[in-house]
Amino acid sequence: MKKLLALFAGITLIFALTACGQKTQDDVIRDLDEKLQEMKGYKANAKMTLKMGTEPQVYNVEIWHKDPSFYRVNLRNSKKDQSQMILRNDDGVYVLTPALNKSFRFQSEWPKNSSQAYLYESLVKDIIEDKSATFKETDKHYVFETKTRYQNSKMLPYQTITFNKRDLSPVSVKVMDSDRNALVTVDFSKVKFNTSFDNDAFDMKKNMTGAQLEVPVMGKEDKGFAVKYPSFELDGVKLTDEAKLDTEDGKRVVLTYEGEKSYTLIQEKAEVVQTLLVSKSINGEPVDLGYTVGAMTDNTISWTHNGIDYLLASENLSAAEMVKVARSVDVAATK
Secondary structure: OHHHHHHHHHHHHHHHHHHOOOOOHHHHHHHHHHHHHHOOEEEEEEEEEEOOOOOOEEEEEEEEEEOOOEEEEEEEEOOOOOEEEEEEEOOEEEEEEHHHOEEEEEOOOOOOOOOOOOOHHHHHHHHHHOOOOEEEEOOOEEEEEEEOOOOOOOOOOEEEEEEEOOOOOEEEEEEEOOOOOEEEEEEEEEEEEOOOOOOOOOOHHHHHHHHHHHOOOOOOOOOOOOOOOOOOOOOOOEEEEEEEEEEOOEEEEEEEEEOOOOEEEEEEEOOOOOOOOOOEEEOOEEEEOOOOEEEEOOOEEEEEEOOEEEEEEOOOOOHHHHHHHHHHHHHOOOO
């Protein structure tokens, strides 16, 4: 009789553990999808760390999203007076550089066309679309490893995404290279779902003005600057010419790299726009370079960083190679 009771108790315990046990990967994915469908918007704060050079670069990121397609992402270097904002509203996608009083407008599907480590809905989409994603559960978290959808996915092919079990809010994202080294880390410090926004919360001019109160517009400065060189190396490609040209606004440097994968990199002091009446329209896509947001067309990437305008042009580089070269410019030491 005792053996029978013990067996019955064991079966009861197994049943109880099964009934109250860990959720499966499909269960959590379904919960995340339902959360996304019900959500009307959110505000989040995060710290983004880039480890692509000799020293890590840290950015504070503020994210706003209003369903279905309004976005405001403010990226600010934690040690330098520089910031950039990505804004999406009914008029298009804008990239704002407050210190230069510049705004660029894209006719783009951003952020749908690529992974975005700081956007909740992008992370959930990455998980849903990757049928080979792995999953584990800890005491407080759900952890997924998925493939990424970056333009340069060969450079950053994997990511680990951690969610809070309590409310499915994002905790951290680690974007990794092929050896599973984390090159980009996003740590979320605050996430508030279903927040409300003022009617003009995503207005371009209002956001530009507000950002300039934190990062003042640059004044007239010395037009000199330190030339930067890409650290990313392509086989058989070498720097063959460095031309320094005098312009009305200062100097322009043209670096020519020749080989099977030839390209040109132009650098010059960025001009501060005196009026904000018209945004420059760009036929291209916003591209995440890690330390800044650039504009990518079929044969070029242009971006501004630390008061310098950069233009990378090539008819031989693939899109992924162009992004790798552009990403490596800021982390490279000047010669």
